[in-house]
Amino acid sequence: MPTSSYNDDLGLAHLLADSAAQIGTSRFRASDLRVSSKPDMTEVSDADTTIEEVLRSTLARARPRDGIFGEEYGDNPGASGRKWVIDPIDATRNYVRGVPIWATLIALFDRGEPVVGVVSAPALHRRWWAMKGAGAFAGRDQRAGKRIQVSKVAKLADASVSISSITGWTKLDRQGAMLGLLHEAWRERGFGDFYSYCLLAEGALDIAAEPEVALWDLAPLALIVEEAGGTFTDLRGRPGPDGGTALATNGLLHEQALERLKIRET
Template sequence: MATYTDDLALAHVLADTADSISLGRFKALDLRVDSKPDMTPVSDADTAVEKAIESTLARTRPRDGLLGEEFGERSGPAGNGQRRWVVDPIDGTANYVRGVPVWATLIALLDGNEPVVGLVSAPAMRQRWWAARGGGAYTGRQRSSATAIKTSAVTNLSDASLSYSSISDWYDADRGDAFMGLTREVWRTRAYGDFYSYVLLAEGALDVAIEPEVSLWDLAALVPIITEAGGRFTDLSGQPGPHGGSAVATNGHLHTEVLAQLTPSQARSAPPA
């Protein structure tokens, strides 16, 4: 099995660069904020971080591809497509532009379609989370002071803590009733949102994190962190990984039951074809 130690080290270097840019612009009086075509905000910090990461990767991994939220798909000169970095320069831009410190840079490496390295750096919170395939998951301010993390041992939904990002998104996805039904089954619900739901799950601080509509750059870095911490990560159909456009992440014990709860009632009751 391939090891990704050098790639994980590079992800930390990329995060150092990203942190210096994003923290320098956080709460800046001259921060420029525009709206993208989907009406979500983008700041000059988002674009500057992604450009800086692209520049470093062009020097250090010229044969690798790159997918970024702000500038889309770019391939290395070889164009082999086997290895691709996936970057969300600032996950939680809405928080960032309002001065809320819960935002992060998400950096992932995909080998083929599999996320094999993931790093989340939240400099305003002075915290990082990271993992590489087969190497476990960790958190800390830096690698030298890392602490291994593990998902919880909760086995009953009635004891579970659930985090999500938006109630309205579930209704937009025609799963609002299923979502609300799940919230009534669990012990506790909170809307930590964005990356923070998933890293708390990896730490064992909560047990379920779900979103009905998300992009690859929102999820790719989170998959290795959760799975290496002992959890499970699929889309709403139960397919593993970050490619399905939705996210169901659990401590593993609760996954099958959560997927069943999130299936619309008409689908659960429909006779087999």
């Protein structure tokens, strides 16, 4: 399918992001925001559920044959071979604490391949997006977007690395490996969640990694990083956003970072 056939889908993804931004912004730092814990003990707010409900309703009208997979309401397979993947609020813990680093993540997969991705961070007045084969862009909105590219840093000693937290790496028995990588690098930061990957796509960071993630956490980010010229795999080196772990780099540093962090097959 030619890239141009996804133009309307990219436009729809931006409209979905607009709707999500209105809801998310209106509930951000609201005194009556309702927050509860899901069975996996992660937090969910009324903004998360409302955003996903609204986006699902819009997609049901605009793309009735497409499937939808969302963090809050699960999987509706659809009949078209296409699927929209939604994270209504990525970084919910930031959101509920009043930290402005949160975003709505929207991606379209066509026969298993991500072809459209939009990340909308309204509290930062920033949006990132990509379409397969058409490059990656960032700006306040689609009309004000500028093309973005990853950095050209080629040595770990010159690299800036971002992770969500160090504690999660203990589950993979890779905490020591990550600490070793951070010591080798020029600079380490904990921007976390979507923001690490978006900054990497802009060339502001060189390596981003997470030890435990779901598809909805990464669905548009892998495409944005790759369309910006970077490389996106899991910690076993397999490309794509569905491996349960993540390693994104500017491409030049990928093999070096993967060698230090790789989960070995047993």
